[in-house]
Amino acid sequence: MTAAVAAAALGVGLSFGRIAPAQAAEEAPPGKAVYEQFCAACHEKPEAGSRAAPVSALRKMSAQTLTTVLTTGVMKPMGDQLDRQQLRAVVAYLAAPEGPTGTGWIDDNRCDTARAKVDLSAKPAQVGFGVDLDNSRRMSAAQAKLSTKDLADLEVAWSFVMPKTTGLRGQGVVVGNTLFYPAGQAGYVVALDTQTGCVKWATPGGVRASLAYGRLGKDGPWAVVGGDAAGNLIAFEAETGKVAWKVDPRHDKTVPLSGTPVFAGDKIVVPISAIDVANSMRETFACCKAHGAVALLNAADGKVLWTWHTMEDAKPLGRKNAKGIEVYGPSGAPIWSSPSVDLKAGVIYTATGENTSPPATDTSDSLVALDMATGKQKWVFQALANDVWNMSCPIGSPTGGRPPGANCFFAAEGSVLRDHDFGGGPLIWRGPNGAKGGRTLILGGQKSGEVWALEAASGKKVWRHQFGKGTALGGVHWGLAADAQRVYAPIADPGVPEPDNAAGLYAIDVASGKLAWSWRAKADCSGDRKARVPSCDSKYGLSAPPLVVDGAVIAGGLDGRVYVFEAASGKLMSTFDTAVPFTGVNKLAGSGGSIDAAGPFAGDGMLFVSSGYGSFGQQPGNALIAYRPKRK
Structure with a gap:
């Protein structure tokens, strides 16, 4: 499961459900009929373990949040099924009553002159998520x-x-x-x-995850950087809040930026997630094409220098799902965590999630080392092979729990169906002696409940612990x-x-x-x-x-x-x-x-x-x- 889904205000999103009777539609707000046709099947009574937000949670969301998610966020493919009138109607039906509007929540709490200055002379307490x-x-x-x-x-x-x-x-x-x-x-x-x-x-700038702090080039201003719901990476000058640049570093304009970027000297490392894990719930969706990546940007202007892909672009698989829709693969292995960087060694370490359609790749559920200069893969450690899963699938056995949906067409073909991503980015552990020769390990935590220690140079396993059996939303x-x-x-x-x-x-x-x-x-x-x-x-x-x-x-x-x-x-x-x-x-x-x-x-x-x-x-x-x- 991608962090984009974890952050999605609508959980699973829209799927076809029951249609309200004509009389009820005439008496009820117009958005009620839209909700019942497109949304209720997932949101009215979500099954145990479902990612779908219950309708009670949707009703606590603002019209702005609902509209953003349906038009530019991870639920856009579902929102695209609605015309403008339907979109406005369902948002009006679900949205919480409007509270304070405008910028009073900011303007009424402005600092006085003595506290208003942003002093950047101190060393930052942290540079980002990690x-x-x-x-x-x-x-x-x-x-x-x-x-x-x-x-x-x-x-x-x-x-x-x-x-x-x-x-x-x-x-x-x-x-x-x-x-x-x-x-x-x-x-x-x-x-x-x-x-x-x-x-x-x-x-203004709805950064949806955490911020990273660093300098925009060797002589540029200090800045905070983060990704918004539309996939843009935005650099805000730390002293004034002015937007220094705004770029879209994605290889695929449908995928989200969920993990936190990292300043690495005069470069920025950007993790890129994927989205089809949720889109697959819609039986008419052509599953699945999106995949994860890491991009290296020039910090001064946001220019993309290289992109490493978790796999090749998806191709038609020469088959159709149960609804007659052509299917694609491979896909998935999203990166929704913050990478770590060894500047001295020139290595970026990142972590991936499950495949969302076959064929399974050796980069899913993995810890990966990349050469910072070239973006080439140095090593891959795969913790769980053949974890092909999307949200139309049950967890585990295809015969246990709910039956596989149309886009879980591969359920009986050997996938472990676990959704056991590495949700957290790799941790570089340098040992008690630090830079003076202590052993360097890469530590990773997985939704399986497993914690792994690998040799930093080779990716070879040193030890492993497992706590519990793991779940799609559990473990680490x-x-x-x-x-x-x-x-x-x-x-x-x-x-x-x-x-x-x-x-x-x-x-x-x-x-x-x-x-x-x-x-x-x-x-x-x-x-x-x-x-x-x-x-x-x-x-x-x-x-x-x-x-x-x-x-x-x-x-x-x-x-x-x-x-x-x-x-x-x-x-x-x-x-x-x-x-x-x-x-x-x-x-x-x-x-x-x-x-x-x-x-x-x-x-x-x-x-x-x-x-x-x-x-x-x-x-x-x-x-x-x-x-x-x-x-x-």
């Missing part, structure tokens, strides 16, 4: 300006509520006392004061974190019954490959939590990647809880519940919810949490929360 080019998600106490002791006793300093938003899937970056943040569904990138949350600048979903001794693996496993559920956090001693400690997550629906988080009894694992700060590990849960562990022992030092109402410093009322996709991040003495993720039946929310050490 904190550093190694994707370690590790920060020293000096980087974060937080100690282990600080993290054991936190309080909310401020919150910032995003309008027209049901989920926050992006992390920010912190430079000095400025936090750059992607308010994706709200349609802006904002620069906030770290201590107060006031707005230094705000620029969005990535790992590591320090000099241990790698920390979060396990999501939403809805997996005992005893197979492995939801929790696991620490592995990297040098030996032995399990150092483990912690199992448990459901908490006490008090009013069941009312605040209806899915609290089934979705409580750890999907977002953790963060190491000093001697602590911070992890966010699908039920909105934040956990702080002692890294050496696994001792739980503190827990915070983010799935509560908030009134933001920008005067909007909102709430937290599930923590997914975007992990905790830190800087300038603050811990930041993006709370709310309304996909997959999880708890919507729209609050960026800033924690500080509790004041005595």
Whole structure:
């Protein structure tokens, strides 16, 4: 499953369903008939494990969000089936009542003169999703300006509520006392004061994932860069918010940018996902053509220097699906994670997902090393072969669960049907001696629940651990974190019954490959939590990647809880519940919810949490929360 689908506001999207009776259509809003004809089959009562958002979640989305997803987002092929009148009608029928409009949520919270300046003289606390080019998600106490002791006793300093938003899937970056943040569904990138949350600048540009920070060429301005829902990569000058350039780096204009780009010297590495995994639900869709890629861009102007493809372009397979539609392959192996980069060695490491149509390729469910200078493949390690799957397929046996759909035409032809992507990007682990000769390994986490350690030079397996059996939305979903001794693996496993559920956090001693400690997550629906988080009894694992700060590990849960562990022992030092109402410093009322996709991040003495993720039946929310050490 691609991260584009994970971020899609409509989950699965539109498919043909029942048609409302004529009398009901006359009495009901016109959008109701459109919904029932095109949407209800997937969204009215999603089956267990479905990616489709229930209609109750759709009704919390803004008209802007619904329209964007249906016209430029991952559901555009489905939206293209509607004429303009039908599109407007179904959006009007589903959309939440309009809240605050305009830019009051920004303008009423502008910084005063003393705090408005963006000072870029400080070293950034992180350069992107993975904190550093190694994707370690590790920060020293000096980087974060937080100690282990600080993290054991936190309080909310401020919150910032995003309008027209049901989920926050992006992390920010912190430079000095400025936090750059992607308010994706709200349609802006904002620069906030770290201590107060006031707005230094705000620029239209709906960056849908996390931001990366770096310089636009050797002598260019410092900038934050991210991809929007239409597939554009946008560079915003960090000091002013001015758009420096906007380019479309994709080889296929239908595929999304879901992973976070990475500055690599004067270049930018851009991961490119794929989209047909969801399109395949439509039986008349010609499955499947899109595939993943990595593009290297010139940071100064966004020019594409080379593109590595996970496979060759799809070709007709000489057969048709059950609806008589010609089918194509190979396809898939999307890249929806942030790559890691070894600048000294000149190597880019990336991770891929499943194939979406046959023939299976050796680049799916894989960790891959690329030569940075040429884009040529150095090695591929495939963790699971023949994982051909799309959303018209059941998980696992083609005879178990729901029957294969028309675009799962290959179900009985040997595919393992697992959807066991590498969701998190590879992590470069350099050992206790770092650059002084310590062993360098590549670590990867997979939705199968497996954690892999490979030799960086060859891709040869060193060790492997598996936690639970894995699921399409479980296992290691969005990535790992590591320090000099241990790698920390979060396990999501939403809805997996005992005893197979492995939801929790696991620490592995990297040098030996032995399990150092483990912690199992448990459901908490006490008090009013069941009312605040209806899915609290089934979705409580750890999907977002953790963060190491000093001697602590911070992890966010699908039920909105934040956990702080002692890294050496696994001792739980503190827990915070983010799935509560908030009134933001920008005067909007909102709430937290599930923590997914975007992990905790830190800087300038603050811990930041993006709370709310309304996909997959999880708890919507729209609050960026800033924690500080509790004041005595």
